Amino acid sequence: MKLYTKPKVLFAISFLFLAGCTVPGSHISLDNEETNQQESTETQVNVYALTPESISQFKKPEIQSTANNALEQEIQRYEYRVGVGDVLNITIWDHPELTIPAGSYRSSAESGNWVHSDGTIFYPYIGVVKVADKSVREIRADIAMRLSQFIEAPQVDVNLAAFRSQKVYVTGEVNKSGVLPITNIPLTLLDAVNQSGGITEDAAWQQMALTRDGQTEQISLYGLMQQGDLTQNRLLREGDILHIPRNDDQKVFVLGEVNDPQMLKIDRVGMSLTEALAEVGGINEYQADATGVFVIRSTPQAEGEAIANVYQLDVSEATALALGTEFELQPYDVVYVTAAPLSRWNRVIAQLLPTITGFNNLTEGVNRVRSW
Numbered sequence: 445m446k447l448y449t450k451p452k453v454l455f456a457i458s459f460l461f462l463a464g465c466t467v468p469g470s471h472i473s474l475d476n477e478e479t480n481q482q483e484s485t486e487t488q489v490n491v492y493a494l495t496p497e498s499i500s501q502f503k504k505p506e507i508q509s510t511a512n513n514a515l516e517q518e519i520q521r522y523e524y525r526v527g528v529g530d531v532l533n534i535t536i537w538d539h540p541e542l543t544i545p546a547g548s549y550r551s552s553a554e555s556g557n558w559v560h561s562d563g564t565i566f567y568p569y570i571g572v573v574k575v576a577d578k579s580v581r582e583i584r585a586d587i588a589m590r591l592s593q594f595i596e597a598p599q600v601d602v603n604l605a606a607f608r609s610q611k612v613y614v615t616g617e618v619n620k621s622g623v624l625p626i627t628n629i630p631l632t633l634l635d636a637v638n639q640s641g642g643i644t645e646d647a648a649w650q651q652m653a654l655t656r657d658g659q660t661e662q663i664s665l666y667g668l669m670q671q672g673d674l675t676q677n678r679l680l681r682e683g684d685i686l687h688i689p690r691n692d693d694q695k696v697f698v699l700g701e702v703n704d705p706q707m708l709k710i711d712r713v714g715m716s717l718t719e720a721l722a723e724v725g726g727i728n729e730y731q732a733d734a735t736g737v738f739v740i741r742s743t744p745q746a747e748g749e750a751i752a753n754v755y756q757l758d759v760s761e762a763t764a765l766a767l768g769t770e771f772e773l774q775p776y777d778v779v780y781v782t783a784a785p786l787s788r789w790n791r792v793i794a795q796l797l798p799t800i801t802g803f804n805n806l807t808e809g810v811n812r813v814r815s816w
Contacts, residue, residue, distance in 0.1 A: 488750040490743075494757040494767055502755065504714075504772050507664070509672035515632070518679050523579045524628040527609025527682075528563055531556040532575065534587065537599035542568055556605040569594050580604065580628075604628060612680045614640045616688035617647035626682060633678045634668060636686055648691040649712035654678060655685040666712050696773045698724045700781040701732035710775065717757065718768035720779050727759070727781050734760035736782035741774060 492498065526532070533556045536542040557565040563576025570590040575583050584602040591598040610626035619641030624631065633654065637643065649666040665688070668676035680686075694710040703725030708715065717739060721727065727734065739755040755771065758764055773779070 490750045490753045492753065492755050494755055494771060496767065499767050499770050503770050507667040507671040507673050510675050512674035512677055515674065515677055515679060519630045519632075522630045522679070523581075524604070524607075524626070525577050525579060526559060526575050526583065526604070528559050528561055528576060529608040530559045530604060531606035531608065532559065532565060532580075532583070533557075533601075533603050533605045534567065535601040536591065536595070537601070539595060539598070559609070610682040612636060612682075612684040612686065614686045616686075617644040617690055618642065618688055619644060626680065631680045633663065633676075633680060633686065636680060637665070637669075637688075643688055646690045646692075648689045648694055650694075650714075651689055653685075653687045653689070655687070656681065656683070670712070694775050696720060696775070696777045696779060698779040698781075700779075701728040701783045702726065702781050703728055710773065715773045716769045717771045717773060717779065718765045720773060721765075721768065721781075731783050732781045733783055734758065737768075738780045738782065739771070739773065740778040740780060742776065 492502070494502065534543070557567065559565055559575055564572045564574050567573050567587065570587065573583070573587060573590075578586075580602045584600050587602065588598050588600040591600065604627070607625045607627045611623045612626060612631065613623055614636055615621050618637065621640060624636055624639055643649075643665065647665070649670075650664050652663045652665045654661045654663055663676050663678070664673070665676075667673035691709065696708050696710060696715065698708060698720050699705050702721065706724055708720055708723050717737075721737070727737070735756075735758045737757040737759050739757075741753045741755070743750055743752055757768055757771070759768070
C-alpha cells in the first residue's frame with residue numbers, strides 16, 4: 445500500500461490511506477476527495493500495518509548452521525600458481541652441482557630461484573624457464589623433461605621457498621590489520637580474520653565487505669562465526685580486500701512520546717522493535733497514543749518512488765509487543781511514537797515528514813561515503 449503526501453496539502457493523506465487499507469478507529473472526512481485526486485504529488489510514503497497476519501513478511505530469515513560443500517570442493521581442487529616475485533627451490537637429486545646449497549648463513553629464500561618480472565627463472569643447462577601461472581607440478585615436469593637431454597632420468601623436486609607474488613588485504617576493525625600472503629595452503633575468509641588477531645569490540649558483525657575485481661559483497665560475520673553459516677565463508681584470491689567497518693552506523697533513533705528518547709546501537713545479534721522501546725523505558729503512557737508506534741525506514745530514492753517505508757504497530761494491547769519482538773530494526777531506522785490518535789493522520793504525517801526527509805538525506809550521505 446502506497447501513500448502520497450504533499451507538505452502543502454497534508455490532509456490528502458486521509459483519503460489515500462483509507463483508499464489503500466482499513467485502519468481500526470479511522471474517522472476522517474472525505475470532503476476533499478475530488479481535490480485530492482487531482483493534486484500532483486512530490487513525496488511518497490509506503491505504510492504497512494504490523495499485524496499477526498502480516499508480520500511474517502517483514503521477518504528476516506533465520507540464520508541456520510549450514511555446510512558449504514562448494515567451498516570444500518574448491519579447497520580440494522586448490523593449487524597454488526607461481527607468480528612474479530616468488531622464490532623457488534629446485535633440487536636435482538644425485539646432482540649437487542645443479543642444486544645451490546643454502547649454507548649456514550643463507551636461507552632458502554635467499555639462495556633460491558627468484559621469479560623475474562617476465563615470469564621466468566634461469567636454470568643451468570636448460571636456460572630460461574617460464575614458470576609464472578604454473579603449479580609446482582607443472583614446473584617440475586617441464587624442468588625434468590628439458591634436463592633429460594643432459595641427465596638420464598633426472599629426479600627433480602620443486603617447492604616454494606617464499607610466497608611473495610599474491611596477497612590479500614585485511615583492514616578495519618581487526619586486531620592486526622595488514623597484508624596476508626596467499627600460499628600453497630588455501631586461505632579462507634575465516635582464516636584471514638583469525639590470522640589478523642580476530643575482530644575488535646567495535647566491529648560491525650553484519651557488514652564485513654569482501655571486494656574482488658571491483659565488486660563488493662557484504663558478508664555476515666555473525667552468521668559465519670556465531671551461527672555456523674559456512675555459506676558466508678569464501679576462498680580468498682589475489683588482490684582481495686576484506687574490510688570490517690566500525691559499528692558507528694549501527695544505530696537507530698527512538699523519538700517522540702517515549703520516556704527517554706535517544707539513539708541506540710544495534711549489537712551483533714540485532715535489535716527488535718520491542719527491545720528498542722524497552723531500552724528507552726517504554727512509551728509515555730500519559731501522552732503517547734498507543735496506536736501510533738511507527739518505524740520509519742528510508743528507501744533508495746528514485747523519481748516516482750517512495751522515500752520511506754513506514755511500519756505501524758498498535759500496542760494498545762500489551763500482546764502486540766510480542767509482534768514487536770519479531771520485527772528486526774535496521775541501521776538508521778527511526779522509531780517514532782506519536783501523541784496524535786491514529787485517526788488524525790494529517791498531524792501524524794506532518795510530524796513524520798521532517799524526520800523521514802532528514803534521515804533519508806543522512807543515509808544517502810553515508811552510502812556516498814561508503815561507495816567512495
